[in-house]
Structure formats: structure tokens, C-alpha cells
Amino acid sequence: MTRGSKKPMRAFFLACALCLAAGAALAQDLQSLLQQNAEEIGDPSRRTIAEALEPVLESDLPQVLDFLERYAAREVWQRPEDGLFFYAEEGDDALTLIDIDTGEPVGTASSREMNNIRVNAGVRGVINSALVQFQLSDDDASRRIAALDAIARSPEPEHLAPLLNSIEDEPSPAIRERKERLASILTARFGESTEARVAAIDSMAGDTSIDVRATLNQILGASDEIGETLPEGENLAGERELTRDEAYAELAEEGLASPRVSDADIAAALQANIEGDAVAGVPVATMSDPAARIRAYEALAESGTVPPFVSEDEVDDLVDAYVYYQVYYEDDPAVTDAARGALGAIETRVALYQFADIALDALSLASIYFLAAIGLAITFGVMGVINMAHGEFIMMGAYTGYVVQQIVPDYTVSLVIALPLAFAVTFAAGVLLERLVIRHLYHRPLETLLATFGISIALQQLAKNIFGTQARPLTSPAWLGGQMEINDIISISNIRIAIFVLAAIFLVGLLLLLNRTRLGLEVRAVTQNPGMAASMGINPDRINMLTFGLGSGIAGIAGVAIGLYAQVTSEMGANYIVQSFMTVVVGGVGNVWGTLAGAGLIGILQKGIEWFNPSNTLAAQTYMILFIILFIQFRPKGIVALKGRAAGD
């Protein structure tokens, strides 16, 4: 651009060509605009600068932005003799002057001949907010967003007006919405009138984002005070609940009471003042009695050697003599009331969202329990066989996934291979176990429990020998890595959604298998009455074998799923086995719906208890187990109890 120059004619033509609409403008270059208030701009003060720069800001000249930035950075110089402004580059012994309109060098001058314009912090604040106005209406959307970010980071009262001005011409709806939000946040804190602030605060109610909450909390900021009575005419936030010790400590800090003397202080003071074998006349040998120590200390205090002793009664009297309260920094009660109301509404909503978040967590935990337990529900519930090695089948599936990942580097492909392979491996292991061990123990359930426990410890140790004791990672594909964020509070990781989907697929698949296929019919027949089923031409041996294989195979797939979000170790199965059994027992044996109910109950319960005491998951598990023990007292057959002949007894 070569717009504008010192030649008036050229400037005139250009002005005519470009600014016909703004024909009212008397001066068409920045220099002459500045010259209108050259004195104030040359020696700026916070009070006058805004007015002095007004003509500049009202012009649409593109150089203004650059000028203001350099002006705030103290890079603008003024020539005393004619009052003209220049940018300058500092050379070795002279300044190279640069024209503020063209940006081209126009000569040199010694730095003694020029005045560098001193811009203090107050002026810079004014300039910065003037700059914000430009950035907020910049053509580049990313610069507008950057300006909004800068305001959101450190909101200043000066930002409010330019922000409000820029909303109207904002082309992008998304940015416009952001601007409106930010404007109401700023209005709430810095608005001119009480009504405007209250209106802004009211408009924020229901917005759960962190910056809104921070703003409201800032408005509600309060200082801790102590007084003999509650003060009149101040915007009181309320009285503080303090323990006796805290209250006295504050009094001592404020100088309203002498500090308490701790037992350790007494001991130190007495030790420092031992004379012979007594302190202030009290023999050292009797000092194991606290009363004797206090006697000696009081004697010392009377002689002035140590600070006075404060008795418990004195503490009580002093603490009761004062009131402890908080005063808002904000003087306007209408604003604080509105903010308190808005914050209350927001907190209710936040609690609601948190509840939804916990519910989602509980749902995903329930799906994990369901996955871990559904295989068990088939073997235990349908066949009545306690399989303590079920957890080890889960582990086996997870290790299968790990091995596949070592061979197939692509995580998606390896997952697609691992799921059926894990099913095949654990199905085979389950059939083997059924043929070799469990078949012989069908009428001795307690011994099945023990024999499968033997298998369980052998398998666990075997896995330790093969894969080592350290945890092995089972990396999930990238598309499972992220998380779905619904708002600031509710979010759920994709992997948990995937597990939920997997659990749902299993639920539907098993229901179809058991209720709609020949195999399912035979399984149900053998479950209810093996003898009768055998007379009808069903081979119970074969059905038992297949059922057990199926239950184990599902454990294998569950293992892959669990391994994706937890670590794969040889003990991972053992961590799930007790919960899995409880899921089956609580839900009701012999029923897929029962297992679903059990998993749901346990998942919700565990997360619910964690909600009350989030720091302590161990306690949550403890209380959950206690609840289950009690629950079984009242519903020994579980939530979904089979009735009639199907119950088998």
C-alpha cells in the first residue's frame, strides 16, 4: 500500500476514491488525525488519552491498529519542533525515522532531538482495551477468538464496552454466541448499574461452565472478619462456623488474645528454667503430673519469665466474646443475592450432571461386571457348576489378546483377530476342563469348587511363569482411545462405550441363543431335568460340554475387553471372581436377566457408595459386599428368582 503521503494532492485523490462515503472526514491520514490532539498524545495521561485518541479510533484507517500497538510499546517518538510523530529504529548513533502512515524511512535524527513518548501503565490499559476493540472486529476469525481468549483469561472492566460494541457486527454465529456469553460474564462483574449486573447474573443461571462458576464465585468473594458485634451497613455474607480452637487461634492472630501455651511450650519453658532439682519451687520429680507442670509454669509466668498461661476457661470466655463473620468484597447486596441465587441454581444443575456422570460410570461398571459374570451365569446358573477357574479364563482371553498384538502390529486388525481367537482358546480350555474334571463331579458341587480352585492356582502360576509378573499392556486402537464429552461434567471414554455395546450384544445374543435355537432349547431342558431330557433323546453329556465351553468362551472375550482398559496380569481374573459370583448370586441363578439385574445392582451400588466417599474405593467395595451379604439374607434366591418347576427344587 502506498496510500497517503505528505503530498496533499495525492492524498486528496485517494481520499476521494476510497472514502467517498466517509466524506465528512476532514483529515485522511493518521498523522493529521494525531495532530488534532498532538499535545495530549505526546504527553499522555490516563484521564486525557481516551479523549485525545477518539478521532483516531473513529477513523477506519488500517494503520491505527499498528500505531496503537507501537504506541503502547513505547516505540513512537515526537519531534519537538513541529510536533510530528514517527516510529524510529535505533541505529548506532542516530534514529532512523519512519513515517507512521507509509511505514517508509524518511530521514535520521539524533535521539536527543526527539522525544520518546512515555506511556505509563494506566495509559497502556486504556490503549489495550482500545486495541481489543480492533481485535474483536478483526477480519481474521482466529484473531477474534484469540482476543476473546485473552479477555476470558484476565477480564478487565475496560473490555466490556468494546466487547458489547463488537457483538452486533459479528458475522460468525459461534463467535457471536461466545461474545455474548463473555459479555454477560463481564457485565456481571463490571457492569455499570446494579440492574444490568443482576440481569447478567440471572442470565447465567443454568450455565454450568467453569468460567461462569468462577465469575460467580469471584463476585461472592468475602473476607473473614472478627468483631464484638455484627457490623451494620456492610454486605454480610454470614457468620462463620469455627471450632473453639480455630476461633481462638484467629483471636490470637489478630492480637485480641494472647497465644495459647501448648503442652510442648510448657515443657520447653520448664526445661529452660530448671534451678537445681525444681522449677519455680515445684520439684522436677513430680513433673509427670500435668497439673504440677501448669503450677510451675504459672509461677514462672507470674515472675514474668514466660508468657502468661491461658486456662481453658479464659479461652471459652474470649471465644464467646466475639462474633465471627464474613463480609462480601462486593458492596451491593442485590448483586450478591442474585449471584448466590444463580450459583445455587447452577450447583443444583451441576449436581444433576454429576449424578448423570456417576450413572454413566455405574452403567459401564455394570457392563464390565455383566461381561465378567455372564459366562459364570451360564456355567453356575444353568449347570450348577461352580467354576473358580472362571477368572483364569478371563485372564487367558486377555493374554490371547496380548499375544495377538505382539504378532499383528495393527491394533484394529489384532483386536478383530483377538476376539474370536480368545473365544476359541477359552472354549477349548473350557471343554477340556469339563471333560477331564467337572464331568466327574456333577453331583458334588462343593468339590467342583475346590477342584476348579486347584486349576485356578495352577493356571495363574503358569501364566506367571510364561508372561512374568509385571503387567502387560493391551493397547486399544486409536478410535477407542478418546472420550465422548457431553458437557464440562459428563464425559465417558469410548472404550467404556465399546464395553457397554459388547455387553449389550452378548445379552441379546445369549437370549436369542437360549430362547430361539435348538441348542438353547436343549440347554434349558438339561438344566431343568437332565433325566427327562435324556429320555427325550437329548445327550446331556454333549450339552453340558457345549454349555461349559460357551461360558468359558464368553469369559475369554470378556478378558479381551477388560484387558483393554485395565492391565493384563496373571491375577486379573482373581480380582473379578468374587464380584462375578456375587453378581450371579444377587441376580438370581439360572437366568440371563438375573445376571443383568445383579450386575446393574452391583455397579450402581458401588458407584453410588463411591459418590458419597469418592476418595476411598476400598471402603466402597467393603460396604457393597456387606450390603450384598445382607441382601442375600432377605432374598436368598436373588433378584430374579426362578419359580415353579424351573427352580429345580
Place this chain on the structure above:
Amino acid sequence: MQRSFFFRNPSILVFIGLLAVFTLAVTLMSAGAGSGAISTSFVKTLGRTLCLCLVAIAMDVVWGYCGILSLGHFAFFGIGGYAIGMWLMYARTEEIVVSSLAGATLPPTPQEVSDAIGSQIFGVVGSSDFPAIWAFAHSLPLQLLAVVLVPGLLALVFGWLAFRSRVTGVYLSILTQAMTLALSLYLFQNDSGLRGNNGLSGLQNMPGEDLGQDVISIRFFWASALALGLGYVLFGWVVSGKMGSVIRAIRDDEARVRFLGYHVESYKLFVFTITAVVAGIAGALYYPQAGIINPAEIAPIASIYLAVWVAIGGRGRLYGAVIGAALVSLASTWFTGGGAPPIDLGFYRVIWTDWWLVLLGLVFVLVTLFFPKGIGGLVDLLGINRPVKQGRTGDYGPDVGAWRKREGEEE
């Protein structure tokens, strides 16, 4: 009565005799009271093994005789250990603290002593106050009472709830396992007041007496042997006579016993509670010899191992439980302690610390499948026991709907 009791149960006299001979032999060879042929640490191992035998007998009575597969008796064992451990730790720390404070210029106040003990004991969990659960830790008699009362009351309440609602079989097993898991998870927390996963330590020292470990070890060995002997007689008495018959009948067919007019729940509750108390006593003797107790000891798997010992030794006979517990726990120590020589297969070197659990698991499966009577069943081959008439017993396991032997043969 007494004479006839022992006369009718000759195995009790045999067992007491063998135990006495064993105790005498160990005493004569120990470092604390004899020649020193056995190291102090091995005396402790043997003493601990006797305690495990005692809890195994209790397990045998509740499972082998009464048919309740409790997976919670090691929790009672652990509670006993914690109860005595609290006193041992408190008293020991008190001694140390008092002697260190004695050097101070001012004689310490009781509060200072208590604070110093508290910060010594609870420093590891970032606290120095005594939790309420330690209220009686200063008193040996009260803590000894707790060794008996806490497991007893817990078993009483739990058993009353479970038996009242007719929870039986595998359900009861899972329920007891859940109880054990809850207890160990609770103890794992730092704010349980029992030092979280650090557990209690330094229990091997006897407060108040200046004795070497060699003397302490042999005394605990004697105490363990005495407890085992008394426990054996007690349970021998419980499972013999009319009460024993009812208990075994409950195992074989609970419903039938109920219809005969016996109050099944009371019998079960009695057996469950008294075995829990004995387990607590065994634990109280075990952990001072182990020196440390932590919540991992109470984990559900420990209780399952207890069942494994009894099953390998032979259920339904007291000496079977003793044999199983002694054999498996000593073998376990030998194999995992590196005592067993590795086997070189040419292509692979079997190191027993890695393979012992695999071996144990497989042996256990084989025993369950092929030798349901366990090692104790070998005694039957000697023909010492009165032979049981063929066809009068079924050994298909204690559970609802357990098949009688005839039915099993038909299958």
C-alpha cells in the same frame, strides 16, 4: 464318662501321645531348651505349623463333619492375630517409648507417653492419634478376651443371619468368601485404624520380659502344642457321641434331620461359632511366631487354601486335617523357600519356587477326583478304624441333593 470317651475314640489318645513325643523331641533339640540341633527359626516354623493344624481341625469340623464349606475361617484366624498383635505392638512400643523418654530432663506426662506411642505406631499411615479400636490395646487380658470374643461374635451374627435364611451349599461358601473379602478390604484401608496394608509388625518380641528369641520360640511352640492338643480333644468330644451324629447327619441330609425334630440351625451355629473361636485362638498363637500380620493374610484365597489342606489331608477325620495342614504347609515352605532341588529336564529347568503352585494345584485336582478321602484315607487301609459296613455310607459330599452311594453307582 471320661474313660469311655477316650476309649471310644482311641485316635485321640494316639494323637495326644504322638504330639507329646513330637513336642518333647523338638524341645530337646531346640536352641532355647535343649541341644540346639534345630534352629530357632525352624522351631518357629514348626510352632506355626501346629497353629495351622489347629485351624485346619476347626475347618474340618465345620466342613468335613457339618458340611458347611466356610471360606471365612482364615478371616477369624486373622482377627485373632490382629487382636493379640495390637497388645504386643502397643506394649512393645510403650517399653521403647518409656525408656527413651526416661532420659529427658522432665519426667514425661501420661499424655506425652501416649502421644509418642501413637506417633510411633501410626506414623506409617500419617497419623498419631489412637483410633477407637485401640481402646483396650494397653490391656493384655482385654485383648485376650477379644481374641475369643470378636471372632466368636462375628461368627455368631453372620451364622445366625445365614443359617436363619437357609443359605446353604455353595451359596453359603460364596457368602463367607464375600465376608472375608469385605474384611480384608476394610483392613487394607489406612483409616481402618489398623495401619492399612502395613499391618502390625514386631510381634515376635515379648514385652515385659527380657528373653531371647530362642526361649520365646520354644515357649510359643509349647503353647501351640498345648492348644492343638486341647483343641483336638475338644473337637473330638464335639464330633463324637450323639451331638456328633446329629452334626454328621446335617452334612448328609439337612432336611431329614430337620424333620426328625432337631433344630438344625442351632447345631450349625454352634459348630460355626466354636470353630471360629478356635480359629481365632490359633491365629493369636500363630502371628507372634510369624512376627508380622497384614490384611493380605486374610484375603479370601487363604481360606481356600485352608480347605485345600483339609481336603488333601482327608475330610471328616480330625487327624486327616492335621496331616494335610502340616504336610502341605511344610512342603510349601520347603518348595517356595528354595529348599527343593531344581529338576533339569534338558530343555527346561524346573525351578520349584515357580512351579510349586502348579504342582499343588494339579495334585489337589487329582486328590479331589481320585482320592476324596485324602491322605487320611490311607489309615483305613491299615484296618485300624472300625470298618464301616458296606452300603451304609455314601461319600458323595455334603450338599443339598447329594446323591447316595447307590444312586451314584447307578449312574
